[in-house]
Amino acid sequence: MMTDTVDDVELPYDEQAASQQEKIEALRERLDVLESQNEEMRDKLLDANAENNKYQQKLERLTHENKKLKQSPLFVATVQELTDDGVVIKQHGNNQEALTEVTDEMRGDLEPDSRVAVNNSLSIVKRLDDETDVRARVMQVDHSPEVTYQDIGGLDGQMQEVRETVEMPLESPEMFEQVGIQPPSGVLLYGPPGTGKTMLAKAVANETDATFIKMAGSELVHKFIGEGAKLVRDLFEVARENEPAVLFIDEIDAIASKRTDSKTSGDAEVQRTMMQLLSEMDGFDDRGDVRIMAATNRFDMLDEAILRPGRFDRLIKVPKPDIEGRGRILEIHTRDMNVASDVDFGDLAETLDDYSGADIAALATEAGMFSIRDGRTEVRRRDFDDAYEKIESSEEQPTIPGPTTYQY
Numbered sequence: 001m002m003t004d005t006v007d008d009v010e011l012p013y014d015e016q017a018a019s020q021q022e023k024i025e026a027l028r029e030r031l032d033v034l035e036s037q038n039e040e041m042r043d044k045l046l047d048a049n050a051e052n053n054k055y056q057q058k059l060e061r062l063t064h065e066n067k068k069l070k071q072s073p074l075f076v077a078t079v080q081e082l083t084d085d086g087v088v089i090k091q092h093g094n095n096q097e098a099l100t101e102v103t104d105e106m107r108g109d110l111e112p113d114s115r116v117a118v119n120n121s122l123s124i125v126k127r128l129d130d131e132t133d134v135r136a137r138v139m140q141v142d143h144s145p146e147v148t149y150q151d152i153g154g155l156d157g158q159m160q161e162v163r164e165t166v167e168m169p170l171e172s173p174e175m176f177e178q179v180g181i182q183p184p185s186g187v188l189l190y191g192p193p194g195t196g197k198t199m200l201a202k203a204v205a206n207e208t209d210a211t212f213i214k215m216a217g218s219e220l221v222h223k224f225i226g227e228g229a230k231l232v233r234d235l236f237e238v239a240r241e242n243e244p245a246v247l248f249i250d251e252i253d254a255i256a257s258k259r260t261d262s263k264t265s266g267d268a269e270v271q272r273t274m275m276q277l278l279s280e281m282d283g284f285d286d287r288g289d290v291r292i293m294a295a296t297n298r299f300d301m302l303d304e305a306i307l308r309p310g311r312f313d314r315l316i317k318v319p320k321p322d323i324e325g326r327g328r329i330l331e332i333h334t335r336d337m338n339v340a341s342d343v344d345f346g347d348l349a350e351t352l353d354d355y356s357g358a359d360i361a362a363l364a365t366e367a368g369m370f371s372i373r374d375g376r377t378e379v380r381r382r383d384f385d386d387a388y389e390k391i392e393s394s395e396e397q398p399t400i401p402g403p404t405t406y407q408y
Contacts, residue, residue, distance in 0.1 A: 011026075012026040012027065012029065012030045013026040013027075072119060072120055074117040074118065074119055074125055075091060075092070075117070075118050075119075076091075076092045076115060076116075076117060076118075076128065077089040077090060077091045077092060077115075077116055077117075077118050077122075077124075078090050078092070078113060078114070078115055078116070079110050079111065079112055079113065079114040079115075079116060080097060080112065081112060082107065082110060082111070082112070083099075085099060086099050086100055086101045086102065087099070087100055087101075087102050087107070087110060087124065089116065089118065089122070089124070091118070091122075098122045100118070100122050100123055100124060101123075102123075102124050106124060106127075109127050110124075110127060114127055114128075115127070115128040115129070116128060145202035145203075145205055145206050145212050146206065147199050147202040147203045147206055148203055148206055148207070149203050149207065150332075151199065151203065151332060152196055152199050152200065152203060152332075152357075153321065153325055153328030153329035153331070153332050153357070154196075154321030154322065154324065154325020154326065154328055154329055154357070155195075155196055155200065155318065155321070155325070158189075158200065158316050158317075158318055159200065159203075161187075161314060161316050162187060162189075162200050162201075162204055162293075162314075162316065163204065163207075164184075165183075165184040165187045165291075165313070165314045166187055166204045166208075166246065166291045166293065167204050167207055167208050168183070169183035169184070169291065170208045170210060170244050170289055170291060171208060184313035184314050185281065185292065185310055185311060185312070185313050186281065186291075186292040186293065186294065186311055186312040186313060186314070187291075187292070187293045187294070187312065187313075187314045187316060188252070188293075188294050188295070188296070188307070188312040188314065188315050188316065189201075189293065189294070189295045189296075189316050189318050190295070190296050190297070190299040190315065190316070190317055190318065191297070191317055191318035191319050191320075192297060192319070192320055192356060193297050193356065193358070194356035194357055194358025194359060195318045195319065195320055195321075195356050195357055195358075196318060196357045197250075197295040197318050198214070198248070198250060198295065199357075200293075200318070201214070201246060201248040201293045201295070202248075204246060204291075204293075205246040208244060208246070209244075210244040210245050210246045210289075210291075211239075211242040211243075211244070211245040211246070212245075212246050212248065213235070213238060213239055213242070213245055213246070213247050213248065214248045214249075214250060215235060215248070215249055215250070216249075216250045216251050216254070217249055217250065217251040217252045217253065217254035217255045217256070218251055218254045219231075220232060220254065220255050220273050220277075221254055221255060221269070221270055221273065227269075228255065228269060228270070228272065228273030228276070229272050229273050229275075229276035231273075232273060232276045232277050232280060233276065233280070235247065236280045236290070239290045240290060243289040243290060244289035244290070244291075245289065245290050245291070246290075246291050246293060247290055247291070247292050247293070248293045248294070248295070249292070249293070249294040249295075250294070250295050251295070251296065251297075252294040252295065252296050252302070252306070253296045253297070253298045253301045253302055254270075255270055255273045255274050255277060256274050256277065256302050256303050256306040257270075257298075257301045257302065257303060258301060258302070258303050258304075274303065274305075274306070277306075278305060278306065278311065281310075281311045282310065282311070292312075294312065295318075320354060320355070320356050321355075321356070321357060321360075323346075323349050323350060324349075326349035326352050326355060326360060327345045327346050327348075327349040329357050329360045329361075330345045330348060330349060330360055330364065331345055333360060333361045333364040333365075334364050334379070337364065337368055337379050338377055338378050338379060339378075339379050340378050340379060340380040340381065342380060342381045343379070343380065343381045343384065344381070348381070348384055351388065352388070359391070362391065363384065363387050363388060363391060364384075364387075366387035366390060366391065367379050367383040367384045367386070367387040368383070369387075370382075370383040370386045370387055371383045
């Protein structure tokens with residue numbers, strides 16, 4: 001490529017007519033233009049280099065992905081036995097057993113029931129992490145819940161029973177040994193929705209500094225054969241790994257309802273899941289510092305097998321609060337609110353007949369919203385009355401529209 005020489009450059013002035021000063025001014029203007037163009041070209045070059053680096057990284061990533069896709073897949077197997085001749089493995093899926101050799105270094109990392117990855121020649125490539133259902137991992141709570149006994153109102157008797165059944169075996173196991181009795185194996189809380197069953201479980205986990213693991217019974221019901229039972233095993237395994245732990249199964253009636261003569265695959269799978277749950281609960285001695293709590297709104301639907309002693313030794317009814325309990329719950333849910341002096345919780349509790357703890361919490365929140373809408377930071381009795389009327393009127397309205405008549 002040819003470049004311009006000094007003689008080839010077109011001057012920005014008439015060499016014959018322009019004065020010396022005009023020539024200097026013209027050259028200065030041309031210099032400014034060239035510097036500006038040079039700066040612009042430098043910026044474009046930097047942008048081009050950055051774009052080139054981005055595409056280069058993308059190319060390398062795609063090349064790596066392509067290489068991985070071309071590799072032969074690995075198969076999952078389980079170590080059955082370590083022998084002098086090698087390692088006996090069983091492939092997942094076809095259950096075929098095979099004897100394969102491993103290096104001394106790999107052999108030291110293996111034990112019966114270890115999960116391993118093998119190639120087409122059934123050589124062990126690497127050991128895999130122990131299989132625990134991801135859904136069970138998600139349920140784990142690393143830190144104790146923030147709910148305390150002081151956050152629960154109107155359930156003093158139930159709270160005492162839960163503390164004796166769950167907290168004492170975790171805090172003072174030696175007392176049971178000295179007396180010569182086994183601690184209660186499980187607690188079943190039953191009652192209407194919103195009465196504080198889950199809060200009780202969280203509070204005892206907080207008090208004992210235990211891991212709180214919660215699962216809804218409906219999550220254990222699956223259409224694929226064996227999935228529910230496998231998840232139950234994984235759930236108890238996660239609890240054992242995080243002792244001390246409080247394992248809370250909500251809506252247990254979803255998997256522990258009375259058995260019927262139904263032959264459908266769905267009902268059979270639910271029964272298989274329940275049998276696995278019973279098996280885990282019967283293995284109480286192997287559970288260590290794992291306390292089991294469960295809750296249901298449909299006590300009448302539970303199978304008798306789940307209620308026998310040794311599984312759930314304490315059946316605790318959690319009813320809706322009485323007037324004194326409602327007053328206490330009001331105080332709990334308004335302790336951080338700026339409540340006016342005209343609010344009498346005792347009088348307000350009388351109007352909240354048949355309200356659960358959850359209903360009262362919703363009422364307090366709604367009352368706060370009414371004060372905010374009115375541009376106030378103080379919550380008055382009128383706000384609670386307006387909130388009560390709103391909740392009552394919403395409950396009277398149908399949540400599901402009636403049938404529609406279509407004209408053809």
